[in-house]
Amino acid sequence: MTIEPVGWVRTCFGEKFGVPRQPGLCPSAWGELRFAPEFRNDESVRGLDGFSHVWLVFGFHLTADRGWSPTVRPPRLGGNQRIGVFASRSTFRPNGLGLSLVALERVALTDEGPVLHLGGVDLVDGTPVFDVKPFLPYAETLPNARGGYAEAEPARIEVTGQEMLAVLDDRSQRVVVEALSLDPRPPAGRDEPEREFGVLMCGKNVRFRIEDGVCRITGVDEI
Structure with missing residues (x-):
């Protein structure tokens, strides 16, 4: 399979440092998804404005050239305990893909194609997006799910x-x-x-x- 970005996000985060480690932790964080020329079709987003959140399948473009590792040291464990890469959200993955659930604030139809205005983003400016999928509350809200070593939201200062x-x-x-x-x-x-x-x-x-x-x-x- 060969995949190409459907678009790129412009966000309030100018570098990897400072980006929240999960979506929604910084609810005011904004982003705009602008589509690649071949996907600038208003029909492609018809009906999307009825959803409050969307999944973004994106690429870790700033670390993709560094390869992957079978074990990583997540910050939630202090950076000194190793776990398997598939038990983490580390950027150092075999295919360099990430998944982010963000708020869809509005869909704008412009002269340069649709623009998705997003909230609660955890993506650095310029991140390539490979797909957009609507969030379905009835199927994807799981109140009894377990969070392993990241059960609770990080403490704030x-x-x-x-x-x-x-x-x-x-x-x-x-x-x-x-x-x-x-x-x-x-x-x-x-x-x-x-x-x-x-x-x-x-x-x-x-x-x-x-x-x-x-x-x-x-x-x-x-x-």
Whole structure:
């Protein structure tokens, strides 16, 4: 099988660092799916606006050239315990494919074809999308499902210094706070409380430090 992208998403996340590790954890995070020229047909999305959420089958394009590994170390386990790749959502997969459930905020029909406006995304800007499928609540909402080692939502931390975000619109401010509350630092960087990080988000470089379980925004710079 040979597959080609049906489109690409533009999102508020300018790099892999800072992207929520699962969809829906940052509800304000936005994205726009714009279709490839051969799929810019209004008929292809007829009826889609009746659904609140869609599945995106996408490609981990930033790590695809690094191959796959039979075991990985998920951040939820502190980055120091190995599990099987098929028991994870790691990017280092045999076919480099991901699956994301995102909110469908609206379907816009434009001169350049349909555009899907999305919410709660966990995808970096420019991610290729290979398919779109509507979410079916009656079949795919499973209240008694088990979540293994990731049973509960990740803990969140307090975010201060939000006055630094005044240069951003309201939704972008919410994106930054929601994303930083998840502590995006890699496990290896959590032993350096004095270290300042920068993350490309909502068209800005947002600088922050995390110390004593509190994230402090230290500045917002132009990119």
